[in-house]
Amino acid sequence: MPLPILALAIASFCIGTTEFVIMGLLPEVAADLGVSIPSAGLLVTGYALGVVFGAPIVAMATAHLPRKPVLVALTALFVVGNLFCAIAPNYWLLMAARVFTAFGHGAFFGIGSVVAASLVPRNKRASAMAMMFAGLTLSNILGVPAGTALGEAFGWRSTFFAVVGIGLISVAAIAWLVPSNVAEPSGGGLRGELRVLGKLQVWLAMLIASLASASLFAVFTYIKPYLTDVSGLSTAAVTWVLLLFGAGMTIGNIIGGRLADWKLMPTVIGTLLMMALMLVAFAEFGAIATVAVGIVFLWGLLIFIVVPPLQIRVVEAASEGPNLAATLNQGAFNVGNASGAWIGGVALSWGVSYANLPFVGAALALVAVAVAVMSQALDRRTPAVALQAPAE
Template sequence: MPLPILALAIASFCIGTTEFVIMGLLPEVAADLGVSIPSAGLLVTGYALGVVFGAPVIAVATAHMPRKPVLVGLAMLFVVGNLLCAIAPNYWMLMAARVFTAFGHGAFFGIGSVVAASLVPRNKRASAIALMFAGLTLSNILGVPGGTALGEAYGWRATFVAVVGIGLVSVAAIAWLVPAGIAQPSGGGLLGEVRVLGKLQVWLAMLISALASASLFAVFTYIKPYLTDVSGLSTATVTWVLLLFGGGMTIGNIIGGRLADWKLMPTVIGTLLMLALLLVGFAEFGAVAAVAVFIVFLWGLLVFVIVPPLQIRVVEAASEAPNLAATLNQGAFNIGNAAGAWVGGVALSLGVSYANLPLVGAALALLAVAVAVMSQTLDRQLLVTHAAQ
């Protein structure tokens, strides 16, 4: 792994741990701050909303600035944010600290993906983005369980202090290893960044990202009751199955980068089709415990095969000024997270059983396929038009 991308991966590990570790600490946070567990769960929602609203604000505010100082500043924002989380005296201060921290999330991954892509030859750009995102996937395997165990042993605040330490390492790594002058803003500045948002292909790419994410969270939000009630697994076993899901994510991330460098849109369309089929299989055979466990692993793999291609798709569609669009794509993923969880909840409230909930995810994946096919068709029409001129 090129050292500058390693620096970005360390930061993405820190950010991923920050985002997800709170889920394993909800009982401890709730007991310490005197709130209910559902209220503590809103700390997850607050972070997601911070990502969605913070991404465009930070991207616009930094559109004219050199990329390296921006990345250092965003990594430092996570250090300060996690420190504020660690010392928050009450629930609302912790909520404010979580939202503040989340403001840098989308911008870091958006700008970081543009920087990572600029560090390698054109035919390796998706793989470079995948390497940066490897830190995010590894956070689900190492950071979240490790942070949860630390919080259970020494209190939830100790987890955030540990993340502060990792964040400081990432700040130092970016400052030392990422070259100055890399992936500088376009000459058009903020106006150029906004202008590319007029491109249909940029919006189609972000819509695919949102639908793919919604397909995941419509089911994954309720994966614990699915695995216990439908597949018959114990609560302790579910923890290990979720680690297996994280392992699949890590493998899929690397595969997705390589496939996207080879055939970008066929990778997107083919993977989404396989996701839809897999979720149909989950609904059909999820009651068999061994099959369910294997499907969860494949699900994690396929879910992250799609991430590097979708990020590089946005970067390419907005190639003249990609920073704002790449950042907004991270917001699109998080909109999909929230929308998917909501759609899954509505389906359950309307009487859809846990056993059939994967069919909802499959339907959303097929919608993403339809949008991806439309996008590829537009590409081909454009090539034909250029050839005729």
């Protein structure tokens, strides 16, 4: 892994841990701050909304600035935000700190992916993005379990102090290792960044990202009751299954980068189709514990196979001003997270059983397939302007 991309991966590990570790600490946070666990759960929602609304604001505000200082500043924002989380004296200040921290999330991954792609030859760009996102996937395997264990042993605040330490390392790594002149903003500045948002293919790529994420979260939000009530696993076993899901994400991220460098849209379409079929199998055979465990691993693998292709798709579609579009794509994933969880909840409230909930995810994945097929068809109809990265 090139050292500049390693620096970005360290920062993405820090950011991923920040986002997800709160889920394992909800009882401790709720008890310490005197709120209910559902109220503490809104700290997850607040972070997601901070990503969605913060991404375009930060991207537009920094469109004319050099990329390296922006990445250093965004990583420093995470350090400060996590420090505020660690010392927050009450629930509402913790919520404010979480939202503040999340404002840099989408912009970091959007700008970071453009920077990572610029550091390698054109035919390796998706793989470079995958290497940067590897930090995010590893945070689910290492950062979240370790952070949860630390918080349970020494109090939830200790976890955020630990993330502050990792964040300082990532700030130093980016400042030291990322070249100063990397991926400089286009001459069009903010106007050029906004102009590319008029391209249909940019929006189609973001729609695919939202639908893919919604397909995951419509079911994964309720994975614990599914695995305990339908598959018959113990609560302790669920923890290990989720670690297996994280391992699948990590492997899928690497595979997705390589496949996208080879055949981008066929990778997206084929993977989403396999995801739909796998979710149907989950509904049909999820009651068999060993089958359910295997499907969860494959599920994690498939969902992250599509992440690098979709990110490079947006970057190439918006090649004249990719930073804002790449950042908005991170917001699109988070819109899918929130809407998928809501769709799954609505389905359950309407009487859909946990056993049949994967059919809802499969339907969303098939809609994503349809959008991806349409996007590829538009490429074929307009070969003169087919998506190409700009000349180096």
